[in-house]
Amino acid sequence: MPAKLLIGKAVTQKMDLDIQLDVQSLKSACINPKLRIIIVGDASESMAYANSTKIIAEKNGVRCDIEQLPETTNQLEFINILKQRNTDKYIHGIIVMRPLPKQINEWAVMYFLTPEKDVDCFNPVSAGKVMIGDITGFPPATAQAVMETLRFYEVPMQGKEAVILGRSMVVGKPLSMLLLDENATVTICHSKTKNLQGVCKRAEILIAAIGKAKMINADFVKPGAVVVDVGINVEEGRLYGDVDTESVKSVASAITPVPGGIGTVTTRVLLKHLTKAARLLNP
Amino acid sequence: MPAKLLIGKAVTQKMDLDIQLDVQSLKSACINPKLRIIIVGDASESMAYANSTKIIAEKNGVRCDIEQLPETTNQLEFINILKQRNTDKYIHGIIVMRPLPKQINEWAVMYFLTPEKDVDCFNPVSAGKVMIGDITGFPPATAQAVMETLRFYEVPMQGKEAVILGRSMVVGKPLSMLLLDENATVTICHSKTKNLQGVCKRAEILIAAIGKAKMINADFVKPGAVVVDVGINVEEGRLYGDVDTESVKSVASAITPVPGGIGTVTTRVLLKHLTKAARLLNP
Numbered sequence: 001m002p003a004k005l006l007i008g009k010a011v012t013q014k015m016d017l018d019i020q021l022d023v024q025s026l027k028s029a030c031i032n033p034k035l036r037i038i039i040v041g042d043a044s045e046s047m048a049y050a051n052s053t054k055i056i057a058e059k060n061g062v063r064c065d066i067e068q069l070p071e072t073t074n075q076l077e078f079i080n081i082l083k084q085r086n087t088d089k090y091i092h093g094i095i096v097m098r099p100l101p102k103q104i105n106e107w108a109v110m111y112f113l114t115p116e117k118d119v120d121c122f123n124p125v126s127a128g129k130v131m132i133g134d135i136t137g138f139p140p141a142t143a144q145a146v147m148e149t150l151r152f153y154e155v156p157m158q159g160k161e162a163v164i165l166g167r168s169m170v171v172g173k174p175l176s177m178l179l180l181d182e183n184a185t186v187t188i189c190h191s192k193t194k195n196l197q198g199v200c201k202r203a204e205i206l207i208a209a210i211g212k213a214k215m216i217n218a219d220f221v222k223p224g225a226v227v228v229d230v231g232i233n234v235e236e237g238r239l240y241g242d243v244d245t246e247s248v249k250s251v252a253s254a255i256t257p258v259p260g261g262i263g264t265v266t267t268r269v270l271l272k273h274l275t276k277a278a279r280l281l282n283p
Numbered sequence: 284m285p286a287k288l289l290i291g292k293a294v295t296q297k298m299d300l301d302i303q304l305d306v307q308s309l310k311s312a313c314i315n316p317k318l319r320i321i322i323v324g325d326a327s328e329s330m331a332y333a334n335s336t337k338i339i340a341e342k343n344g345v346r347c348d349i350e351q352l353p354e355t356t357n358q359l360e361f362i363n364i365l366k367q368r369n370t371d372k373y374i375h376g377i378i379v380m381r382p383l384p385k386q387i388n389e390w391a392v393m394y395f396l397t398p399e400k401d402v403d404c405f406n407p408v409s410a411g412k413v414m415i416g417d418i419t420g421f422p423p424a425t426a427q428a429v430m431e432t433l434r435f436y437e438v439p440m441q442g443k444e445a446v447i448l449g450r451s452m453v454v455g456k457p458l459s460m461l462l463l464d465e466n467a468t469v470t471i472c473h474s475k476t477k478n479l480q481g482v483c484k485r486a487e488i489l490i491a492a493i494g495k496a497k498m499i500n501a502d503f504v505k506p507g508a509v510v511v512d513v514g515i516n517v518e519e520g521r522l523y524g525d526v527d528t529e530s531v532k533s534v535a536s537a538i539t540p541v542p543g544g545i546g547t548v549t550t551r552v553l554l555k556h557l558t559k560a561a562r563l564l565n566p
Binding site: 107111123124125126127128129130131132134158159160161167169173174176177180183185186187188189190192193194199 | 390394406407408409410411412413414415417441442443444450452456457459460463466468469470471472473475476477482
């Protein structure tokens with residue numbers, strides 16, 4: 001039996017309903033949830049992402065403003081803008097698009113985004129909150145999207161062997177902490193791992209987040225495993241995940257597609273974080 | 284051949300030399316490195332730990348003051364004291380002994396210790412810094428002591444299978460991030476892990492930090508593995524690690540003893556963090 005496709009759409013439909021209820025309840029308390037996306041310079045990829053986020057936000061009744069700063073914005077100017085947005089009571093969540101231009105040192109500015117509005121884990125304190133399990137924090141939206149998808153499809157995690165391929169700050173590292181919270185046994189592997197195939201093949205839940213198109217084929221997958229494909233790779237104008245779905249679907253029990261999988265859930269996570277932030281900011 | 288003992292003393296002797304050089308150099312710049320340990324109430328275990336830290340600090344030329352607050356100190360009073368110590372320019376590092384009495388909510392106060400003086404990772408932002416690899420941060424001293432010991436004994440980590448038994452905030456979770464920085468393949472297992480023995484037996488580096496006396500015997504250890512025992516368990520007045528050393532030493536290639544292993548290194552890590560903090564605070 002070929003693997004079940006864990007379609008993002010089913011997850012997002014459920015999440016949209018939850019978000020809309022949340023937004024209604026906020027609005028009835030005179031709180032208009034608003035997201036601010038800050039882009040420095042002329043970053044067309046960032047702009048495309050911001051625009052698609054804005055569309056989904058507005059469909060859910062959430063206002064989303066995209067603030068484009070000049071390419072020449074310097075570090076101090078950028079910090080001052082963050083500080084102004086931090087204290088703007090009409091803004092509940094702030095996303096800083098990366099990469100930033102080179103005159104702005106990300107490590108020097110990230111601590112200035114207030115954790116209360118840090119809906120996509122830009123400030124390291126948000127990562128710290130993920131590690132200690134502080135529920136007032138916001139994990140990176142992509143890592144959280146993996147969890148929402150696994151939960152929606154009722155994939156058992158307790159005591160399961162979860163293997164994460166990739167150790168980035170947006171997926172691998174924080175996701176390891178989220179999976180631990182669900183009592184999975186968690187392995188993080190990466191480009192320096194020896195016998196990568198063997199390590200991945202132990203996984204009952206395999207999460208591919210390494211950024212190499214179609215790298216994970218059936219040889220990496222334990223029969224019956226649940227495979228989550230977080231990769232978004234563009235090659236010759238086409239979108240590929242990190243997983244070779246055709247090869248893997250004969251071995252895995254379930255797999256998230258690309259496109260139409262985790263990526264679509266990520267935006268809803270941002271909106272859930274936003275409504276949560278709006279609520280925590282207006283107790 | 285029985286396992287080599289990775290004695291803490293060899294590590295601490297080297298670290299003491301480094302610390303003393305650091306302290307000399309700070310003093311010659313008129314900076315007198317000073318550690319403040321804060322204890323709330325009559326916690327005899329905390330006091331014993333603080334006193335032994337003080338002795339080692341002073342042997343290394345570092346002043347260490349133990350500040351004992353009344354058992355009845357309330358949360359606001361505690362936060363105000365933290366704020367005063369944060370701004371006291373003669374204090375470079377602050378350790379808050381845990382557990383705190385029940386009227387002080389740890390989660391509410393931890394964010395008030397300034398990260399610049401947080402030499403033992405009390406504030407979650409310090410955990411975030413460990414996760415993102417921000418070198419201005421201070422990992423928990425025990426997790427860092429494991430790394431210092433592995434490095435001192437030149438245990439290769441790159442590409443190795445490291446298995447951490449235990450997911451605490453003082454060892455397991457942050458240590459997983461530190462081992463990833465060294466390019467190890469890292470697995471975190473815990474009480475809910477199925478087939479714990481099998482998972483541990485994969486380890487080329489096995490770190491036991493689960494708090495169960497002599498739980499890890501030879502059946503958990505891959506032949507030739509390096510075993511790090513972080514456990515400190517007192518039973519009938521005797522000190523035991525998490526590892527049954529007698530059983531394991533016929534299988535492992537190397538093992539840290541308890542007592543005389545990681546625990547002794549931990550205090551030196553605190554002092555290294557203190558001199559680093561003193562330097563960063565006085566650029």
